[in-house]
Amino acid sequence: MLNETKYTYNELTPAIVEELKQIVGEQYVIYNDEERLEQFSHDETPGEYVKMPAAAIRPRTAEEISAIMKLANRENIPVTPRGAGSGLSGGAVPLYGGLVLSVDRMNSILEVDQENMMIVVEPGVVANDINEHIAQFGLFYAGYPMSLETCFIGGNVAENAGGGKAVKYGVTSRYVLGLENVTPTGEIVELGGKLVKDVTGYNMVQLMVGSEGTLGVFTKIILKLIPLPKIQADLLCLFKTSDEAISAVPKIMTEGGIIPTSIEFMDKHSVQAACEYLNETLPYEDCGAMLLISVDGNDRDQIENEYITIGKFCQEAGALEVYVADNPSTSERIWKVRRNIAEAFSLIEKRQFNDDIVVPPSAIPAAIASLEEIAAKYEVQIPCFGHAGDGNIHARTLCRKDWDDAKWAEMQPIILNDIYKTIRELGGRLSGEHGVGCKRKKYMTQVVSEEYINMLRAVKRAFDPNNILNPGKIFDV
Numbered sequence: 001m002l003n004e005t006k007y008t009y010n011e012l013t014p015a016i017v018e019e020l021k022q023i024v025g026e027q028y029v030i031y032n033d034e035e036r037l038e039q040f041s042h043d044e045t046p047g048e049y050v051k052m053p054a055a056a057i058r059p060r061t062a063e064e065i066s067a068i069m070k071l072a073n074r075e076n077i078p079v080t081p082r083g084a085g086s087g088l089s090g091g092a093v094p095l096y097g098g099l100v101l102s103v104d105r106m107n108s109i110l111e112v113d114q115e116n117m118m119i120v121v122e123p124g125v126v127a128n129d130i131n132e133h134i135a136q137f138g139l140f141y142a143g144y145p146m147s148l149e150t151c152f153i154g155g156n157v158a159e160n161a162g163g164g165k166a167v168k169y170g171v172t173s174r175y176v177l178g179l180e181n182v183t184p185t186g187e188i189v190e191l192g193g194k195l196v197k198d199v200t201g202y203n204m205v206q207l208m209v210g211s212e213g214t215l216g217v218f219t220k221i222i223l224k225l226i227p228l229p230k231i232q233a234d235l236l237c238l239f240k241t242s243d244e245a246i247s248a249v250p251k252i253m254t255e256g257g258i259i260p261t262s263i264e265f266m267d268k269h270s271v272q273a274a275c276e277y278l279n280e281t282l283p284y285e286d287c288g289a290m291l292l293i294s295v296d297g298n299d300r301d302q303i304e305n306e307y308i309t310i311g312k313f314c315q316e317a318g319a320l321e322v323y324v325a326d327n328p329s330t331s332e333r334i335w336k337v338r339r340n341i342a343e344a345f346s347l348i349e350k351r352q353f354n355d356d357i358v359v360p361p362s363a364i365p366a367a368i369a370s371l372e373e374i375a376a377k378y379e380v381q382i383p384c385f386g387h388a389g390d391g392n393i394h395a396r397t398l399c400r401k402d403w404d405d406a407k408w409a410e411m412q413p414i415i416l417n418d419i420y421k422t423i424r425e426l427g428g429r430l431s432g433e434h435g436v437g438c439k440r441k442k443y444m445t446q447v448v449s450e451e452y453i454n455m456l457r458a459v460k461r462a463f464d465p466n467n468i469l470n471p472g473k474i475f476d477v
Helices: 014-024 034-040 062-075 127-137 153-159 204-208 242-254 268-278 300-316 328-339 341-348 361-378 405-425 441-447 450-463
Strands: 029-031 055-057 079-082 099-102 109-113 118-121 176-182 188-192 217-224 231-239 262-267 289-297 319-325 352-358 384-387 392-398
Touching: 014 029, 014 055, 014 062, 029 034, 034 055, 062 079, 062 099, 062 176, 062 188, 062 217, 109 127, 118 127, 127 153, 153 217, 176 204, 188 204, 231 242, 231 300, 231 328, 242 262, 242 289, 242 300, 242 361, 262 268, 262 328, 268 328, 268 341, 289 300, 289 328, 300 319, 319 328, 328 341, 341 352, 341 392, 352 405, 361 392, 361 405, 392 405, 405 441, 441 450
Parallel strands: 055 099, 079 099
Antiparallel strands: 029 055, 109 118, 118 217, 176 188, 176 217, 231 289, 231 319, 262 289, 262 384, 352 392, 384 392
């Protein structure tokens, strides 16, 4: 059962549906159509994270969302916000039915403010479209995640998404300066603005970033931009073992004095799966792991010196080969492998669970070693890949071929308990960027205190007294 805690809500009646149609227009309310509603019943989380909504609604303005939320509170109908549905924590699954509120029609880039180096967008803008649009101005949005071609910026903000460039540039929260937000009770509130510094009251913008759609629905987002780097080079470094690859990472930054743009780790299973999926021919046969390291900037000599220095550190750490990609086509070739690992594993084994555990960066070698021990203990595959420079590991546990569905259901929580116990002991947490959602909710107490969760509950009750907005996510109220 997805919803372990029973909240009581009212059914969506035809009369309420008629009111919703009056708000957004009949063509933007989906009701009594199971085939069309199916896409709103899940996100990209593997497993049984599926629940059909009673209806889906596609508003266009903040005023329409305000009216929807006021109606939902009046009628006690749960509302689940949804972006592109590319999440990996069950965050957009409507656990209690009711309404799914999709922001896909709110997809306009409203303003590019070149003087202040900021952009104002609606939540349904695809993350990659932002950088494609602003490249003409010599500007760059650095907070985007790996799924840049599919995810919406509203979902990125709701999850505080990270990505391949977080080592140097940081995650989404560093770039969100202002929000227009519809509260769970239907008020339209402006938070922050075009301000680099602002301590006028509590930092409400940063509270909303990463709130997973439980505290409000974003309708406008102000993002900070930076100058577009003119030069990028990528190194693909092949190592005999995962331990050698991971152990090279801290030396690059501490001894080398270089902060790369990206340091991506891929074990052999991950590289092989992606290469076979893409019909790619990277030389993975004789290596146990790879590091994909990027540097960028505006001085070609400096970039060249940096990647030469990084290459030397990797060779001293045991790298078998170091390949340099200093042109866009070659760089895209190797980055495409990294971006398609998750998709490749989704085809290999439908019965799997994914985690994006996060530990202090220096604990990455110990975390990888512990995951390998857990995999051996249960005789399962736990391929690992992710953002080695910031301590964020994506681990996919694949079901054994000799386990039936009942055995798999029995073993999942046992394996997860071992994983999260290890991560807690290393000073880590459940999620670095995908969020808690409903997938990881029951494991929250393994890594944070009850006092901390009570603080979160107090915030949720203050914002959402009727527990209308995205109920059942992160923690139980």
